[in-house]
Amino acid sequence: MVQYDCPYIRTTREHDVAFHAQHWDFNHADRTLETRLMVIGESREELSGGLETLGEYQMLRDYDLLARKENTAVLRSRIDETDAMRTILHNDGYVTGPFVIRNGSELWNVGFDRGEQADDALAELDRNNEFTVKNDDSIHIDEFFDVMQNVDSLCALLSALQGLTDTERATLEAAVEKGYFSTPRQTNLEGLADEFDISKMGASKNLRRSQRKVLTELVRVINDVEAQLDLEEGPRVSGGSDESRDPEPISE
Template sequence: MIDLDLDMRQYDCPFIDTTDDVDISFSAVQWQLDTDAEKLETRLIARGDSTGALDQGLQELQSHPNMRECYILSKREDVAEIGTTIEQTNAMRAIQRNDGYITGPFRIEDGRERWHVGFDDDEAEDRTLAELERHNDFAVEDRDQFGPTTLFDLLENSDSARQLLEGCRSLTDTERETFEVASRNGYYETPRETTLEELADHFEISKTAVSMNLRRSERKILKAALGAIEGLADRDEL
């Protein structure tokens, strides 16, 4: 199996058009492509930069000409869970016609969409990318090729992967940014390539505040990683 990570801009997608105009993002929770009816049914999480942005984005989405149906399942402050049915886009049609398939959830923000697309062979991949290039703007961000053993391993350990992912998602924006900057600048190297004082200067806060942000992020990620490792160990014992 060939798995592509695509950064995509479709010119007939209501979600992309909406995120172009409004500070809102969409993350897919569930999706079902009906090729006979040429429609895509989805459940998504919509998040606005503010409550007003969320409301404006949902109004624009509902009025988009390629939107068949858009309804709110739940809503709280700047986050909503929505259900939608849209017309099959040119990119969806190209992937389906060339024996490709969606392998993971998609996320849309700032007029771009991150897709995970799978193919069984190089020829199907080449045909699809050539067709996509004619009507869409995209870049291949990553390409992996898995054999059956690797795929089996991924499926068998999906619970551990999910636990680690949830741990990463539990970081606040501040914790994540602090952890990323510290790691990128060599804070965890031996010897260290940056100090707490330099990180404090970067974020314009105290060394104590930087240290607390790092400790919180480290604790969350370590807890998730240990849980994932325990899941792997339990499966190995079985």
């Protein structure tokens, strides 16, 4: 999604920074979006420039810098309702997951209760925004319940993905796309190193860090799902005990 009136997107056009939403809340009374964001700059200088540029846009009501360390910051901000936000809300749409903003565009996860609402929203969005629909899936009610029962675990996994640096994310994506995990392998560490013009050791470190962050949370999700299934199924009775068999008739 490219919103021409979004201060976050405008900032990423001018500076090498990325915004990762941690929490958001839309205020219907004053038509503003309050968001807590993690901002990651390619360098300290890029982060400083991005924060300075962000504060200059009229659509930004205010923001507080909650924490900062090297090239990463956490801030709370309020922006005016954008055209795309207005369109989504007008068609009873809702945000279903965190959004990420980088390189002049942002990735939205948006839901609608009915297909015709989604069609109407996309038609209206096309007037003043540029966007590409990456996935258009309908969720069955059983799948919906599965998601709701494991929402905390899924949020933890999303947080792990958001915690990847741009370099770690790019390295992991390249490893998947170039066939590093295929059998047989279609590329190796040397190939990944050449992709980013770094040493094999550097490529290995970036890949291992990204794998560790993602797989740690993925294992937790798997364990949580298995625990939920065990809870739903209840205690299991062994089929080999004498108590489970029909009683034999008593002979006189």
